[in-house]
Amino acid sequence: MASTIQGNKLWKAGAIVFWLLVWEIASLAIGEELFLPSPSSVVFRLVSLIPEAEFWTSILFTLERILIGFLLALLSASVASGLSYRFRIVEILLDPAIRIIRATPVASIVILVLVWVRSRNLSVVISFLMVFPIIYTNVLEGLKSTDKDLLEAAAVYRIKGLKKLRYIYIPSLSSYIQSAISISLGLAWKSGIAAEVIGLPDGSIGERVYEAKIYLSTPDLFAWTIVIIILAFLFEHFFLFVSGRFLKECER
């Protein structure tokens, strides 16, 4: 068993090395850093960015806003799904809005939101709008699939309010919540950064990415993309860990 896991890890590491080699060979074949910088020059650029104060302030700026948008969406979508589950009229009213948000391209929403909101807070609104429908739909589906027999028993045994939430709903919702968080976190990052690239708020990662493109600094573009991937990875794992611990606590 242990050797199988170790074998799998080796294969995965091998796959990463393979693609780095492909990247290196392609970069050498093109021979032009402007079009495709080599992995080494990207790593060099990334390392040189790290000591810069601006690097960290850009990360903090974007992280803060995407985090706020995500948390607001998590909270409000959970409340909205609870209301929709309880009152059919709320579900009927919210349904067209949810469908429209899901169907509209991110770029269109960004341009529209820029009309109403300062670009500084754009990524808050965009990550909120992208995350809300996913959390709402998943939690509502989870609520609807709660065992009806268990709910009848809860009514007979007079299990109400917070106890009902803690012992009946949250345990049956946990897989829906975990899956919604996993899907929506990646989307919050991608849409948040995309919004910043369009709206160009001062001091954001999006602005740095845009500047790299304008000044034809392809290693910068790659370095920032790697930063975004690492942040998205950490962000996702942190939230899945925290939500997993919370849900496990509820399942005790």
Next chain:
Amino acid sequence: MRAFIEEKRFGSKLLFSNSCFDVPALSRTAILGPSGCGKTTLMRILSGLDHDFAGRIDDGPVNPIVLFQEDRLSERISVLSNLLAVTDDKEKAREILSALDLGSEEKSHIHELSGGMRRRVAIARVLLLDCDYLFLDEPFRGLDDEIRRKAASLILQYSENRTIVFITHDEDEFPLLCADNVIKLSLNTAETD
């Protein structure tokens, strides 16, 4: 309690027609009959869970508790949490679990338990609740003789001032819960002994 059921159908099947059932206060009433004769339906009517019938209930239960045929436990939480859902008295919950030989299982999740253990958790849960009528649908399903006796004795111990109505297929279970009133149902007719 007296139930007059002019008509009760289950789908297209007529279960009860102009039937009358008496459950004296503080009695231990057994509902006996073959599968499909309407035992659970009658219990749901008597306990106030089913109102979809023509007829009436006189002096019905004010505060009924039902042990359902299915255990209806929250699968993803522990044995103790299932009990804490209905009470804040952790010590009493532990005491009942121990009396049902489940003391060492309080942290186990329901999906880790055998059928008999789940049944005992379901019994423990109803015993933690205050009620005037305790309805038990096949309470000893899946329990071996020793545990069955323990569970029955515990139910009686916690039900001194309660009316008990229980469903069984087996007349041998009458003495376990000291049945003093029997409602015998058949596939065609319903009568009270």
